[in-house]
Amino acid sequence: MLIAGVVVVLLGALVLEVLRFISERRGVSSVGLPVGSEVRRRATGADYTDAYSVQLGSALDLAEADFGMGQVVYRDSAETIWEGRAPGLRFLASSHVAPGFPGRFTLSTVVFYESVVGPVYFFPVRFFHRRGVPFMVSRLAS
Numbered sequence: 804m805l806i807a808g809v810v811v812v813l814l815g816a817l818v819l820e821v822l823r824f825i826s827e828r829r830g831v832s833s834v835g836l837p838v839g840s841e842v843r844r845r846a847t848g849a850d851y852t853d854a855y856s857v858q859l860g861s862a863l864d865l866a867e868a869d870f871g872m873g874q875v876v877y878r879d880s881a882e883t884i885w886e887g888r889a890p891g892l893r894f895l896a897s898s899h900v901a902p903g904f905p906g907r908f909t910l911s912t913v914v915f916y917e918s919v920v921g922p923v924y925f926f927p928v929r930f931f932h933r934r935g936v937p938f939m940v941s942r943l944a945s
Contacts, residue, residue, distance in 0.1 A: 819934035826937035829944045831857045833937075837909050841877050842884055842897035846913045850892075851925065853933070854911035855940045859900070889928075891920025910940050 834856045836843040846852055873887025873896065882899040894914045901907040912932070916922055 816930075819931060822938035823934040826855075826941035829857065829941035831855050831937045831941045831944070834909060836911050836913075837882075837897075837899045837901070840897065840899050840909075840911070841879070841882055842895055842899070842911050842913060845884070845895060848915065849913045850916045850921070851914040851929070852912065853936075854909050855937045856907055856909040857940050857944045859906045859908050860944060890924045891918040891922075892916050892925060908940065908943055910936060912936065 832855070834854050836846055836852055836854050873885040873894075875883060876886045876895075877884040881902065882897055884895055884897045887894050887896070892914055894912060897909075897911040897913075899909045899911065901909070914921075914925060916925070
């Protein structure tokens with residue numbers, strides 16, 4: 804039973820690495836929080852931040868884009884921010900499109916630990932997050 808569990812974990816890690824490789828081939832890059840964005844302003848005191856960006860091949864209407872990441876707490880023509888909770892933490896997820904056409908899309912994550920459970924919970928999640936989110940962003944590239 805233990806061997807089967809180890810095999811499943813290793814296969815899962817391999818799949819996630821393949822997704823990361825695909826996202827890099829599609830032009831996704833790790834960047835800082837977008838300059839001038841609302842999520843950057845709200846990130847003060849954050850325990851973790853990341854952002855992944857890709858050049859869009861066509862226009863993206865943020866008003867219609869819903870990534871289902873929690874409750875919308877901010878929206879303008881360039882950015883939408885969702886807020887959500889997980890055990891011991893609060894997070895913000897932002898989708899931002901830079902001005903110009905076709906534009907550059909950035910998906911940002913900001914995490915605030917609210918108890919000692921937060922870092923313990925986020926420790927394994929971070930591994931999956933750093934591979935799955937870039938792949939999700941890569942699907943917007945054409």
